[in-house]
Amino acid sequence: MKKKTEVFRRNYLKKRCFGEFGGRYVPELLIQALDDLEACYLQAKTDSHFQRELKSVLQSYGGRPTPLLFAKNLSEELTELRESRKSSALRKQRKQPLKIYIKNEGILHTGAHKLNNVLGQALLCMRMGKRELVAETGAGQHGLAVASVAAKFKLAAKIFMGEEDYFRQYPNVYAMKNLGAKVIMVSDGTRRLKDAVNAAMKYWIENLKTTHYLLGSALGPFPYPLLVRDFQSVIGVEAKKQLKQAEGRLPDLLCACVGGGSNSLGFFTPFLSDAKVAMLGIEAGGKSMKLGEHASRMKEPKLGIVQGYKSYFIQNADGQVQPTHSISAGLDYPGIAPELAYLHQQGRVKFLSASDKEALEGFRKLSEKEGISPALECAHVIGKLPVIIQRYPEASFICVNISGRGDKDIFITAKHLDKDAWREFLKRELRSLR
Amino acid sequence: MKNKFDIKFSAAKAEGKKIQLMAHMLAGYPSVSVNKETAWAMEQAGADYLELQLPFSDPLADGPVIMRGNHHALKKNFSLEKGFRLIEDLASGQNMPIFVMSYYNLPFVFGLEKFMGILEQVGVSGVIIPDIPFDDESEEYIQRMSAFKLHAALVISPGTSSKRLKAIGKKASGFVYTTLRTGITGAKQTLSHEGLTQFKKIRRAFPKKLALAAGFGISRPEHVKALEGKVDIAVIGSKLILLTVERGPLAVGEFISSIVSSIVS
Structure with a gap:
């Protein structure tokens, strides 16, 4: 186990990338927050208490294993x-x-795999002492998972959604609102997932101390690609x-x-x-x-x-x-x-x-x-x-x-x-x- | 390495100028011809440096005003080729040293060396690329830029740790740009407390002679006045863009004049 952790550290952490891909090309403003998240995650990864808690909510709340x-x-x-x-x-x-x-x-x-990552990151959010989640959503499944988990864990949730997606996936918008999340329509750029990511990231930049950005996909700056995948x-x-x-x-x-x-x-x-x-x-x-x-x-x-x-x-x-x-x-x-x-x-x-x-x-x-x-x-x-x-x-x-x-x-x-x-x-x- | 920026900067210091001004503009927004008129008005009014931003589809550090300007310029088919032509015209048409601000994807896709070669040729003083944060590769990046006689201005924020500030201070070239708040660009009614109280920490970590610029939120002459003695250069962005679009280049000139006279008085 220890050896495995070593290899992991060497390969990904040193350069924060997969081969030439990945990295963290973000404004300096975000570096401290990304460092904090990375440190928190690496600690949680080897913390048996965290892993047990995650496994437990995946079962009792999520319904794992899936068939x-x-x-x-x-x-x-x-x-x-x-x-x-x-x-x-x-x-x-x-x-x-x-x-x-x-x-x-x-x-x-x-209703989708998104919950796996949302439960993991929500636990990280609380571990960091933060009480607000911000997220982007395309189809609304990630947003729905965030809104649900936020309700369950008594966290505030803000979900950014491109205008195009907001209307084509309105049933999910309704569900998120019903769960107590604030859904914010993004009308800039292509009015889709990409622009929702931009808007969520900017909201995060403006509220770093209190908010955790719960990215739903295995992309964005390091450590997100790693922790979402995990x-x-x-x-x-x-x-x-x-x-x-x-x-x-x-x-x-x-x-x-x-x-x-x-x-x-x-x-x-x-x-x-x-x-x-x-x-x-x-x-x-x-x-x-x-x-x-x-x-x-x-x-x-x-x-x-x-x-x-x-x-x-x-x-x-x-x-x-x-x-x-x-x-x-x-x-x-x-x-x-x-x-x-x-x-x-x-x-x-x-x-x-x-x-x-x-x-x-x-x-x-x-x-x-x-x-x-x-x-x-x-x-x-x-x-x-x-x-x-x-x-x-x-x-x-x-x-x-x-x-x-x-x-x-x-x-x-x-x-x-x-x-x-x-x-x-x-x-x-x-x-x-x- | 010394270029047009260094000459102008030390001359202004020698004159005893309390604070210098860097005026920001967004290429192609609202149009190239307005860009040129605005640059003229800025220089006449007494701006010292010009920060010219090239539009990008996903400007991560920009608030609504500049972001929508980016999208507007691109919708009107603003291209890199037009951008280079504008830079060339501005570099030969006025005397303010120019810093080109761009998100990393533009030079990365175009070819970093080719991109910087063009900037060197037309006499640009440096670049500001906000999504290249300071890390292990920064030294190489700064050296590569200096091969083209370009300063790579690094960006810091109120949240940057003292340890990081020290490392950044050692590698910096030209000036270091600190944001006046932890946030995205945009004019504000007041400057944030965390922004105005960060300078002691920064100065303690930086070499004495390193030039310090500050921006994000400056929208009134008294904001610049409040920065006197704290930083060397005040950067004004969103406010000037709003003025350009709503009231035209002359209003930009008037606004900068009002700042310049408040500094003198």
Whole structure:
């Protein structure tokens, strides 16, 4: 254990980066606060009391462990699809049927993996003697987790949300307000997650002494990429055990959607040293590959330094960050976790993108086949599976992380999948409000 | 290393000037032509230095006024190329030594050496990059800048520890910029107590001759007056931008004149 800690310190703490990615490129004002957070976290990491407390709230409040499910119907359909694609000569030599497993973080309290990190950081916040949480949110799942935990731990919460996301994820805004959090709409810049991060960070800068910035993704200045990843790693640790139990071996392939990168890193990290386990991140392909219509940073990775960290960003030749688009607010972000950029550079994690259309298809598929309505973010992975099994012909045992459930997206999915009836419903609702 | 800034700074000191003024402007906001008129008005009114900020999509240390100015300039297609042309025009059109303020991503993506080479060529005195905090790599950064005869002005804040101040004081080049509060840029009615009481700690940690500038929140002549004897340079930002946009370059000139006469009196 001691040796492991040593290696960790050497690799990350000295330079505060993953290879060339990461760092802490922030105004001097923030250095003291980041130092304090780092010291507090490193202490907590080895403090058995803290770890016990975290484990306890993850169970009693969060509902961990989350289940691992064999997606039998989906597996059968995809196996058939794979067979139907073969030429008649090859059809005789049958491969092993596909086995798709779902790690279901949507079961976690507040509906997504975000709670794992929020509970961890809220405990750190109290350890530092602070009583206010500030956070950004895109889809609203992180904000919802922060608002809930703040209520539970008697902390104040301010949630910044881009105007675009505020309205497309209004059910979550309502829920956050109901929980006692203050939700602040951000109308600057691209009016999305990126601008919510800017606004939250600035609020933090103005209120450093009393406030903890509870960043929801594995990015931003060090130590955030590290501590968010660590708090989310509970996903992978559990999944690894459950998968071994289910199949007696480790899977061939792990798949997760990638916005900032918190669910994918939490899922992948405990498998990183298992060389035989391939890892695939799915980015938002949006409407097209035209600039402004997607959020696929790995299509043409461009190195930059934005929001306190060095990684790949969707930006122009001048280094100005460019607008993004995705049907899912949680993937609609121009930067990516520095550790994922590093793992991509090392060839350890590969990336593909799925379009808005594929995401909707994925949402419908998992609902129909397995009775699980996923959030649009992770629906990207399900929608891409027909392509994924083609790209990875040797992978028969696959695990997908379903990072959240789809309740928050009803207004988006209904618009596409049930338009006329939904319009009628809204009309009636409006009438009843009069 | 000595450049235009050092010559002007020591001359003003020798004259017995109590406090010098650095006036901030945002390139391309509201337009390049207004930028040029404003620089002229600033110099006529007696500003000593010009801080020219290049717009960036995500200006982390800036409050609403300057941030929205950044977005406005970019929406109107302000590019780095136009920025370099403006710097060149301003450097040849007036005599205030220029410091270019930019977030790190712009020189990083453009190529740091190429970027600084252009600044050197047109006679810029230094750069202020707020998102490169002082760390192990600062020495290398400062040396690389000085190869281009540019000062890399470091930024500190009221919360910076004495230990860090000492280290920063040793490496600093040109001047050190301290913020008058722990916060983001923006004009305020009053200057914060923590901002005004930090100078003893700073002076104790810094070498005697190191120039100290202060900004963040300055919006009235009496604010500058309050800094007399405490810092060498007062930096005025958001207030000037507001004036430029709401009332035009001449109002900026009038405001700076009112500060200059309050210093003299």
